[in-house]
Amino acid sequence: MDCRKKYLKEEKDLKRLLSLLLSLVLLASFASLSFAAVTVGGNLRVWYQATSDETDTTNKSSDTFRFDRLALTFASELSAVDGFKGEVQLRQPRNDANSGTSTSAKFGTDIRVDNAYYYQKGMFFEDDEMDIGYIQQLPFKGAYNAIVLESLANAVIKDSNSTGIKYSNKITPQFDFALAVLSAKNQYNKDDTTYDGYDYGIRFNYAPISQLKIGMGYVKDIGSGKDTYKTIYAVDATYNAGPFGAYAEYLSGTSTSTGTDTDLDAATYLELSYKVMDPLTLYVGGTSGLDSTKATSFGNAFGYKFTDADSDFQAKNNWMVIGAKYQLAPNTALQAEYVSVDNDNADQTAAAVRLMVSF
CATH class of the missing domain: 2.40.160.10 (Porin)
Structure with a gap:
C-alpha cells in the first residue's frame, strides 16, 4: 500500500511538473510573438x-x-512584409443542401471560416502580394x-x-x-x-x-x-x-x-x-x-x-x-x-x- 501511495504521489508530482513546463513553454512562445501587431474587427x-x-x-x-451574421476579422502582422489574416462568421442555420443535415441546420449553429491565409508582400515587386491558405x-x-x-x-x-x-x-x-x-x-x-x-x-x-x-x-x-x-x-x-x-x-x-x-x-x-x-x-x-x-x-x-x-x-x-x-x-x-x-x-x-x- 505504501508503495502504491508513493507511486501515486510521484505520478501527481510528475503531472504538476509537466503542467509547469508546458506553461513556461507557452509563456515563452507568447513572449517571442509579442512583436506581432494583432488587430481585430468585424x-x-x-x-x-x-x-x-x-x-x-x-x-x-x-x-x-x-x-444575418456576426463576422469577426483578425490580422496578425508577423513582420512588415508578412502576416496572417482571417474571418470567422456566425450565421443563422439554414435547412438546405448547403448547410449540412436538416437536424444540424435546424438545431445547430452555422459557424464558418470565411477565409484564413498567410500573406507575403513584396515577393517579386514592391507592391505585390501572395496569399496562401483558405482564401476567397x-x-x-x-x-x-x-x-x-x-x-x-x-x-x-x-x-x-x-x-x-x-x-x-x-x-x-x-x-x-x-x-x-x-x-x-x-x-x-x-x-x-x-x-x-x-x-x-x-x-x-x-x-x-x-x-x-x-x-x-x-x-x-x-x-x-x-x-x-x-x-x-x-x-x-x-x-x-x-x-x-x-x-x-x-x-x-x-x-x-x-x-x-x-x-x-x-x-x-x-x-x-x-x-x-x-x-x-x-x-x-x-x-x-x-x-x-x-x-x-x-x-x-x-x-x-x-x-x-x-x-x-x-x-x-x-x-x-x-x-x-x-x-x-x-x-x-x-x-x-x-x-x-x-x-x-x-x-x-x-x-x-x-x-x-x-x-
Whole structure:
C-alpha cells in the first residue's frame, strides 16, 4: 500500500511538473510573438424582411426579423512584409443542401471560416502580394448599393472560397491585377461528390481618371467533374461625380455539362445613386437579360438568392430595386430596400431593412 501511495504521489508530482513546463513553454512562445501587431474587427448584420413569392408553392410569403451574421476579422502582422489574416462568421442555420443535415441546420449553429491565409508582400515587386491558405475567389463585388439581390457577377461566382493561392500586384496607382488558383472542393461544393481539378480566375482593374474605375475578369468554376463547369466573363465600371454615382455590370459566359458547352445570354445590371445629404444616399437599379423561360439565361443556369439575408428568396427574371442608405454613425448604417421581380403571372417582391454595425 505504501508503495502504491508513493507511486501515486510521484505520478501527481510528475503531472504538476509537466503542467509547469508546458506553461513556461507557452509563456515563452507568447513572449517571442509579442512583436506581432494583432488587430481585430468585424461587423454585425440584422434584418427585417417581408417577401411575397407566388412562384414558390411551399412558402409564398414571409414577414420576420432575421439575424444575418456576426463576422469577426483578425490580422496578425508577423513582420512588415508578412502576416496572417482571417474571418470567422456566425450565421443563422439554414435547412438546405448547403448547410449540412436538416437536424444540424435546424438545431445547430452555422459557424464558418470565411477565409484564413498567410500573406507575403513584396515577393517579386514592391507592391505585390501572395496569399496562401483558405482564401476567397477573386472579388467581383463592385461598388453598388443593392443588398437584397447581389450584383450579377457576385451572385454567380459566390461561395467559391477554397484552399489555394492568390497573387495580386498593384503595378501603378491606376492599374492592378489579381489571379487565383483554388481547389474545386469549395465552400459551395460541400457534398461527398468528388470535385477534381481547380477553380481559377484573373481580374484587372484600371482607373483612367479619378472618377472612373473599370474592372474586367474571367473565372472558371469546376462542378461535379472536370467536364462540368462554368466560365464567366465580367466587366464592371464605377463612376462618381460629386453627389452622383453610377455602377454598371456586364456578364457573359458558358455552362459546360459533361463536355457539352451552352452559351449563356449576356446580362447587365445598372445602378444610379445620389447622395441627398451627407448621411443619406438614394439609389435605383435594375437588370436585363434574365428570363426564366430560357435555358440559356443566367437566372436559370445559376439562380439568385436573397444572399445577405440568407433566405430562400430567388429571382430568375429581371428585377428592379429602389433603396435608401442612412449612415447613423461612422460605423453604423441603416438601409431599406424594395425589390420587384418581373414575372408575368406571379407576384414576387421583397422589402427589407438592414442594420449593419462595423467595429
